[in-house]
Amino acid sequence: MNRRNFMKSLATGIAAISLPRCSAAPAKNRAAGKPNIVYILADDLGYAEVGCYGQKKIKTPNIDRLAAQGMKFTQHYSGNPVCAPSRCTLMTGLHTGHSQVRGNKQVGGAEGWKLGSTIGGQWPLKKGTVTVAKILQEAGYATGAFGKWGLGIVDSTGDPQKQGFDHFYGYICQRQAHTFYPNHLWNDGKVEHIPENENGDNVYSHDRISEEALKFIRKYKDKPFFCYVPFTIPHVAIQVPEDSLAQYKGKWPDPPYDGSKGYFKHPTPRAAYAAMVSRMDGDVGRIMDLLKELGLEDNTLVIFTSDNGPTFNGGSDSAFFESAGPLRGLKASVYEGGIRIPYIARWPGKIKAGSTSDHISAFWDFLPTCTDLLGLDTPEGIDGISKLPTFLGQPDKQKQHEYLYWELNGQQAIRMGDWKAIRKRLGKTELYNLADDLGEQNDLADKRPDMVAKMEKLFETARTPSEQFPLVRGAKKKVSLSNYKSIPKDNWKLISADSESKFNGKLAINAFDGDVGTWWHTEFKDNRPAHPHEIVIDLGKSYKIEGFRYLPRTDSGTNGMIKAYEFFVGDDPARFEKPVAKGSFKGASKSEVEVPFGVKTGRYIKLRALSALGGEPFTTIGELGVFGEE
Numbered sequence: 001m002n003r004r005n006f007m008k009s010l011a012t013g014i015a016a017i018s019l020p021r022c023s024a025a026p027a028k029n030r031a032a033g034k035p036n037i038v039y040i041l042a043d044d045l046g047y048a049e050v051g052c053y054g055q056k057k058i059k060t061p062n063i064d065r066l067a068a069q070g071m072k073f074t075q076h077y078s079g080n081p082v083c084a085p086s087r088c089t090l091m092t093g094l095h096t097g098h099s100q101v102r103g104n105k106q107v108g109g110a111e112g113w114k115l116g117s118t119i120g121g122q123w124p125l126k127k128g129t130v131t132v133a134k135i136l137q138e139a140g141y142a143t144g145a146f147g148k149w150g151l152g153i154v155d156s157t158g159d160p161q162k163q164g165f166d167h168f169y170g171y172i173c174q175r176q177a178h179t180f181y182p183n184h185l186w187n188d189g190k191v192e193h194i195p196e197n198e199n200g201d202n203v204y205s206h207d208r209i210s211e212e213a214l215k216f217i218r219k220y221k222d223k224p225f226f227c228y229v230p231f232t233i234p235h236v237a238i239q240v241p242e243d244s245l246a247q248y249k250g251k252w253p254d255p256p257y258d259g260s261k262g263y264f265k266h267p268t269p270r271a272a273y274a275a276m277v278s279r280m281d282g283d284v285g286r287i288m289d290l291l292k293e294l295g296l297e298d299n300t301l302v303i304f305t306s307d308n309g310p311t312f313n314g315g316s317d318s319a320f321f322e323s324a325g326p327l328r329g330l331k332a333s334v335y336e337g338g339i340r341i342p343y344i345a346r347w348p349g350k351i352k353a354g355s356t357s358d359h360i361s362a363f364w365d366f367l368p369t370c371t372d373l374l375g376l377d378t379p380e381g382i383d384g385i386s387k388l389p390t391f392l393g394q395p396d397k398q399k400q401h402e403y404l405y406w407e408l409n410g411q412q413a414i415r416m417g418d419w420k421a422i423r424k425r426l427g428k429t430e431l432y433n434l435a436d437d438l439g440e441q442n443d444l445a446d447k448r449p450d451m452v453a454k455m456e457k458l459f460e461t462a463r464t465p466s467e468q469f470p471l472v473r474g475a476k477k478k479v480s481l482s483n484y485k486s487i488p489k490d491n492w493k494l495i496s497a498d499s500e501s502k503f504n505g506k507l508a509i510n511a512f513d514g515d516v517g518t519w520w521h522t523e524f525k526d527n528r529p530a531h532p533h534e535i536v537i538d539l540g541k542s543y544k545i546e547g548f549r550y551l552p553r554t555d556s557g558t559n560g561m562i563k564a565y566e567f568f569v570g571d572d573p574a575r576f577e578k579p580v581a582k583g584s585f586k587g588a589s590k591s592e593v594e595v596p597f598g599v600k601t602g603r604y605i606k607l608r609a610l611s612a613l614g615g616e617p618f619t620t621i622g623e624l625g626v627f628g629e630e
């Protein structure tokens with residue numbers, strides 16, 4: 001089935017289920033065998049940070065109980081060693097050689113921290129993406145996400161409520177989740193102000209998020225529901241309420257953390273970190289208690305896992321807790337410690353209690369497992385394989401991956417059977433045999449050139465190029481013109497620019513002539529005008545514009561590189577309404593900067609520069625581009 005037919009079948013699905021969705025049909029859904037799905041995703045929880053995976057210091061009785069009542073996977077992998085791309089693979093069934101999001105790519109600056117800001121966030125999922133949430137939604141599930149999203153801010157194409165979730169509560173921008181006492185969270189696309197945190201650490205966001213997840217389960221108890229709970233802890237900052245801290249205070253030598261490795265300082269960081277894990281464990285327990293209370297235990301598949309390995313900064317102490325167990329590497333690394341994670345599945349009567357599986361699986365298996373569960377067609381071209389046969393105790397029916405693939409910031413990794421290959425920035429391939437070298441200490445590349453050749457071929461073929469997430473960054477100083485192809489500039493015309501440097505040819509038209517080596521520079525002689533500087537361009541016809549690209553001047557100079565900006569789209573070059581995007585570019589760089597925003601239709605664009613990086617009264621643009629469609 002191709003993608004179009006698949007989308008068509010989704011559409012048909014809507015019609016077929018629209019009646020029961022509007023009337024009381026819970027019994028029918030039950031009979032149709034649609035189990036509820038609760039997917040709990042811890043943030044940065046290491047392979048060995050829960051008791052049932054060998055943790056000795058931190059207590060996780062509820063997660064351990066989940067394992068005792070379900071199946072524990074010893075070889076399950078996250079989608080990526082960091083947050084956003086990992087979650088993208090979970091949602092789309094595609095590994096990071098094929099997925100839209102392959103890194104933590106911020107959009108704009110840290111504006112997401114500001115109350116009600118809809119600027120910032122992470123690179124958004126595209127419109128029309130087939131997500132597991134969408135599939136479940138169309139299959140009649142109530143769908144809710146509670147915690148940290150990181151795949152596009154409110155109003156962008158990646159907004160969770162445009163990607164299959166009926167409800168979203170929590171942090172829409174993952175950077176905002178670097179404090180657990182925020183001044184706001186997001187509730188169904190609206191800002192929920194938390195005034196209690198304006199002058200002190202009073203409302204712990206994790207508690208609110210847990211409460212909302214519980215409310216959702218209660219509200220939709222009579223429907224099949226998909227409750228996705230991407231908890232925000234134990235990711236740093238190390239912050240936890242006193243009642244949890246009390247459990248660990250004074251248990252170990254605990255040197256204070258002075259804040260020098262980022263985030264916030266803490267007087268007893270080890271105790272606080274352990275307390276964060278245990279507090280999250282407590283909420284896993286509350287979710288299980290509620291399922292029991294509502295009589296939903298038997299008809300609910302509960303999955304508990306983590307989005308990547310344990311972290312190394314912000315005062316965390318992964319060495320002290322042996323957070324990755326015997327595995328090499330931590331978060332952000334494609335060694336096992338960065339990607340092998342705890343994974344427990346519980347479904348009484350279907351999944352054998354107290355069982356263990358060494359089936360090799362990954363985040364991108366979740367989507368096809370769900371379609372398999374519901375007897376739906378799996379979208380073509382995805383990388384995942386259903387693990388339902390393993391859940392149901394039929395290992396002989398379980399299809400195996402030929403290999404798993406990851407990439408991040410120039411690192412590539414492949415797991416094929418017992419073999420693991422790693423390559424960094426296209427350098428020499430490392431080769432390990434995990435069967436007898438779980439810690440990836442003994443590089444066998446020189447001994448097995450045959451296997452290295454096989455893996456190196458896969459490093460090329462397992463991925464498609466990504467314009468937004470090139471495998472190796474910074475390799476080229478020059479920006480490729482192909483980056484600017486999205487909306488052709490052949491018919492663009494300059495409407496106005498408030499100033500240009502005529503004497504040396506740095507004219508305003510250089511801002512969109514398709515040449516990275518030419519740029520617009522505002523007048524810099526004696527009569528230099530001050531900010532703001534504006535350029536207005538006619539695109540030749542109307543487009544649905546989804547974002548713009550800014551390439552600063554590409555020589556060694558830096559003056560005039562735009563800092564604060566506002567960007568407008570409109571139908572009248574003389575009158576624009578409020579900006580569709582505003583923010584600041586972070587630092588001087590020869591790279592282009594991309595700023596996606598929600599779709600805005602118009603024929604004219606205006607960029608207004610409010611300040612320059614060096615504080616001088618200039619503006620320069622090497623190349624301006626816009627992306628979107630007709």
Ligand SMILES: [Ca+2]
Pocket residue numbers: 043044082083235307308
């Ligand atoms: Ca994470």
Ligand SMILES: [Ca+2]
Pocket residue numbers: 510511512513514515516517518519520621622623
């Ligand atoms: Ca140019």
